[in-house]
Amino acid sequence: MDLEPIWLSLKLAAITTILLLFIGVPIAYWLSRRQTIFKLIAEALITMPLVLPPSVLGFYLLLAFSPNNGFGEWLHRHFDLQLVFSFKGLVVASIIYSLPFMVSPIKSAFAHLPKSMEEASFVMGKSKVQTFFKVLLPNIKPSIFTAVVLTFAHTLGEFGVVLMIGGNIPGETKVASIAIYDAVETMDYASANYYALILFAITFLIVIGVFIINKNAVKSPFE
Amino acid sequence: MIAIDINKRIGRGPGSFRLQVKTVFQFNSVTRILGPSGVGKSTLLKILAGFITPDSGLIKFGDAVWFDSQIKYSKMVQERNVGFVFQDYALFPNMTVAQHLHYGSDNADYINQLLELGELTSLKERLPRQLSGGQQQRLAILRALSTKPKLLLMDEPFAALDSALKIRIMERLKSLFEEQQTTVLMVTHQDQEWEHPKNQIFNLLSQED
Numbered sequence: 373m374d375l376e377p378i379w380l381s382l383k384l385a386a387i388t389t390i391l392l393l394f395i396g397v398p399i400a401y402w403l404s405r406r407q408t409i410f411k412l413i414a415e416a417l418i419t420m421p422l423v424l425p426p427s428v429l430g431f432y433l434l435l436a437f438s439p440n441n442g443f444g445e446w447l448h449r450h451f452d453l454q455l456v457f458s459f460k461g462l463v464v465a466s467i468i469y470s471l472p473f474m475v476s477p478i479k480s481a482f483a484h485l486p487k488s489m490e491e492a493s494f495v496m497g498k499s500k501v502q503t504f505f506k507v508l509l510p511n512i513k514p515s516i517f518t519a520v521v522l523t524f525a526h527t528l529g530e531f532g533v534v535l536m537i538g539g540n541i542p543g544e545t546k547v548a549s550i551a552i553y554d555a556v557e558t559m560d561y562a563s564a565n566y567y568a569l570i571l572f573a574i575t576f577l578i579v580i581g582v583f584i585i586n587k588n589a590v591k592s593p594f595e
Numbered sequence: 596m597i598a599i600d601i602n603k604r605i606g607r608g609p610g611s612f613r614l615q616v617k618t619v620f621q622f623n624s625v626t627r628i629l630g631p632s633g634v635g636k637s638t639l640l641k642i643l644a645g646f647i648t649p650d651s652g653l654i655k656f657g658d659a660v661w662f663d664s665q666i667k668y669s670k671m672v673q674e675r676n677v678g679f680v681f682q683d684y685a686l687f688p689n690m691t692v693a694q695h696l697h698y699g700s701d702n703a704d705y706i707n708q709l710l711e712l713g714e715l716t717s718l719k720e721r722l723p724r725q726l727s728g729g730q731q732q733r734l735a736i737l738r739a740l741s742t743k744p745k746l747l748l749m750d751e752p753f754a755a756l757d758s759a760l761k762i763r764i765m766e767r768l769k770s771l772f773e774e775q776q777t778t779v780l781m782v783t784h785q786d787q788e789w790e791h792p793k794n795q796i797f798n799l800l801s802q803e804d
Contacts (some may be wrong), residue, residue: 493687495672495677
């Protein structure tokens, strides 16, 4: 049996999660500070992938990435980058698609830290950057962990966006969820079951892991 | 001396009020700020620390201007060399007792001196959640002293301490303030122990407008 789609899914999820950690933490911090209209709009846009059908997002990304259109053509001309039907394109799309899963728990954690904690650090002469790394970030570790796991699991289960902009190229864009769909289409239920079971097992283990590690927290990590 | 002449509207809509303070505090003195609750005592301390900006006025620490609404200047919190004891302690849950003090000072001898002053030496490897309320409060005081501030602002700093312990700590604090030439402003209800000819009481009264 061909394990490549599983590896591709895991690779996509891992790369997306790592990149999103660096992108999501600063955005979450920025959003958690003083509320402005501009931030409200930014937060709404970041949250959109939660409620938007993946095919809608995928459709617009397909248009944006297409070498026949402005942005896609610019990427192609200046960076020789082709995002449609490529693994790189899947990574970019996954980052956009999973952004709320990384940002939302971390933003909420930053917002719940008492203001006096930050002030206590400032008054000791520490800069905003020192305060961020020595005081704020270490005290939201459980939320960062939750965000990382949710992002990873969500990217692993991605289907609609991948199908729209990645297609079904073995070794490049044929991730596990696509492989299941592809197998069912060709009436190959044995393969579909094989991929589905592996995905089910991985996701189940991830969720169990979150519950075990967060057992001290009163609320479920998905609240 | 510290010269204050500030104006700040607190809250919005009904229930909002104006905090108006015009006074001076002598250097190297301990001033107890008294007044009914909700009159703005904590806000006054936060304004002095720089957490809250007044609507208008002037704050001078000796010759240094800390706040001047005329030239739209407010000295950064980090540059004021102030110590602050928060009413909710505001301890860092990720740091042990010793790490709290190391965050403010590199001087191991001084840190040990502070730990002894607050009777926390045997607890120095503990995290805040492993401390009792009184121990947390003492840690909050010690942390504020770790940077050797010129001005120490304390918001109800002894509320969680039993009286015998409180008296011991206060005696030690008095000599430390003397030695470091610290000016102290604290919001506190009782604690007559601080009465001394050079020390003051500042009564903040409710102000209508």
